[in-house]
Amino acid sequence: MIVVITTKVETFNNYINGEWQESGSRKTFFSVNPANTEDLVGEFQASNEQDVKIAIEAAKNAFPSWSQTAPSKRAAILNQAASILEQNADSLAEELTREEGKHVDDAKNEVIRSAQTLRYYAVEGQSFTGETFPNDDANMKVSTEREPLGVVSVITPWNFPLSIPARKIAPALITGNTVVFKPSSDTPLIAYRLVEALDKAGIPKGVINFVTGKASDVGDLLVTHPAVRAVTFTGSTAAGEDIHKKAGFTTRTQMELGGKNPLIVMDDADLNLAATLTVNGGFSLTGQACTGTSRVIVLKNIKEEFVQKLVEKTRALKLGNGFEAGVKIGPLANERQLKNVLKYIQYGKEDGAELVYGGEPLVTGEFEKGYYVQPAIFTNVNANSRIAKEEIFGPVVAVIEVDTYEEAIAVANDVEYGLSASIVTNNLKIANQFTKDIQAGTVKVNRTTTGNLMNAPFGGLKKSSTSTFRESGRVGLEFFTQLKTVYMGY
Structure with missing residues (x-):
């Protein structure tokens, strides 16, 4: 078009x-x-x-x-x-x-x-x-x-x-x-x-x-x-x-x-599904959704495989003008947003996280006159670091490694927000327990943190x-x- x-x-x-x-x-x-x-x-x-x-x-x-x-x-x-x-x-x-x-x-x-x-x-x-x-x-x-x-x-x-x-x-x-x-x-x-x-x-x-x-x-x-x-x-x-x-x-x-929405990936999860949910929740709408996925809390024994799939799916995303066919990530909404996202990408590096994909501003060619940035994926993220605690409101995902479900819940709840949260698992008992343990107003299982029905209540807990x-x-x-x-x- x-x-x-x-x-x-x-x-x-x-x-x-x-x-x-x-x-x-x-x-x-x-x-x-x-x-x-x-x-x-x-x-x-x-x-x-x-x-x-x-x-x-x-x-x-x-x-x-x-x-x-x-x-x-x-x-x-x-x-x-x-x-x-x-x-x-x-x-x-x-x-x-x-x-x-x-x-x-x-x-x-x-x-x-x-x-x-x-x-x-x-x-x-x-x-x-x-x-x-x-x-x-x-x-x-x-x-x-x-x-x-x-x-x-x-x-x-x-x-x-x-x-x-x-x-x-x-x-x-x-x-x-x-x-x-x-x-x-x-x-x-x-x-x-x-x-x-x-x-x-x-x-x-x-x-x-x-x-x-x-x-x-x-x-x-x-x-x-x-x-x-x-x-x-x-x-x-x-x-x-x-x-x-x-x-x-x-x-x-x-x-x-605001929100700092977690997606927990259990070790019995379908990792293709988990990676797809992360991409859709974290990078669609250029990450500019209050319910967007900004933290992925992953069990240690599956982290490497999950990250590999996440990077592959993210690399396949097309960036560009919203009028172009196939574009999945458009520009950030304004200059303030661009500066804020780049600031948090720098925070991630300063706080010792590993940037495994993206995170660079796009300033040449078709991107020269717009507010574009590559989606960013950080791993080895400290759960107490700024990119793990603070709302970014952009295409930045922090992958946090944990050993147990209990630790995953503790990390997920240890922020001042409580808007949306999801878990990827095939274990019905864990899924049911998650709906009780998580501190969020919108709770999902095997779905993205984003999106809500117009006929269902929407709202958050804590400072959300x-x-x-x-x-x-x-x-x-x-x-x-x-x-x-x-x-x-x-």
Whole structure:
């Protein structure tokens, strides 16, 4: 596929109270193609706090009417927006790849999944009601009602710039909340398209509001404004901790944060499967997934054979532009990511690990204008070293050798994160024990650490989450509602 890069750069506005409008700052910024930094994807509003105040006020004013709108009418808007995404899936996938870097096939899958998420919550949200409780008074009914919270701030990252917003915005809207949405400044275009779809679907003024810009300029007010009743955030643990501290006493928070996800390979494992799961979990999407495999904990007696297979499979991966057929690893999303990944590769060397494959920046030929790096495999990794403990968020895998299952569990759990974990084994007893021993919110057996069903809960333990409200599935609606208990005598 060949994508023509035009010299004309389109300008995109904020969306506040049903109107596309410029920022009061009169400043803008550019979104850049990570595969070719000379390609400017779009020009976006560098919003200021006044823009955010206006957006929050619009959401606040829209809430009384939207919260009383019939769930079926809310659902109709979500379904119509889903249809718009589906009808434009190919062009949206191209924009997503150009802006974020993932392969266009992965981008199209994200567009389709996002549409499916809107449809899923359009159905589930209509039946998400309270309960009735038995009591001894024949002339009284005791029940609960679920009510929306009010204004919700939605703050999202760049790695899944369409599906993560859809996963947050859809349950917020179907339950009757209004939204102020700030996407990552690296990927504002595809986020714009989601809001555009909702606008075309007929969403009322003020129900969804969209502001772009730096978190340092607008992030605090999205969290601290007294009209904001809830904040749902996906991003780094450091940023999540900062938001959690700044949020008001009555402001509900939902945080999906970092991970340092282990894959344990037992000595009875199918090593071809284990190597494939490592490659898919560690290097797909250029390692830029919060559930990506960053540690492989391997039994000593099979380590050498496993590493050999892992290197062979990694060497076969094609690197390049996300529009090229067969490409499995694209560019990193931005210059910060590239510098961070290279920093951790250097840490691995300094801490005594052996770099057995890759780890070099790619700076010539087709890679010259992009943020490319070879996937890196380290062996002989000390379990207490930086590449074994800290989130890297890139295509770097640390192979850690252990003697027993018990040691593997101890190493796997000895980090501050607990998002996702997997084990490769044919022993059902060990597999079952693993699901009990591992400290992670998502636990898998003979599967990659990445990926989750939209109808199943998603979230982490420890510093991977606030451990309050899960996302995804039916439970993903709980965060956006509050319970009222009603005693009705007659």
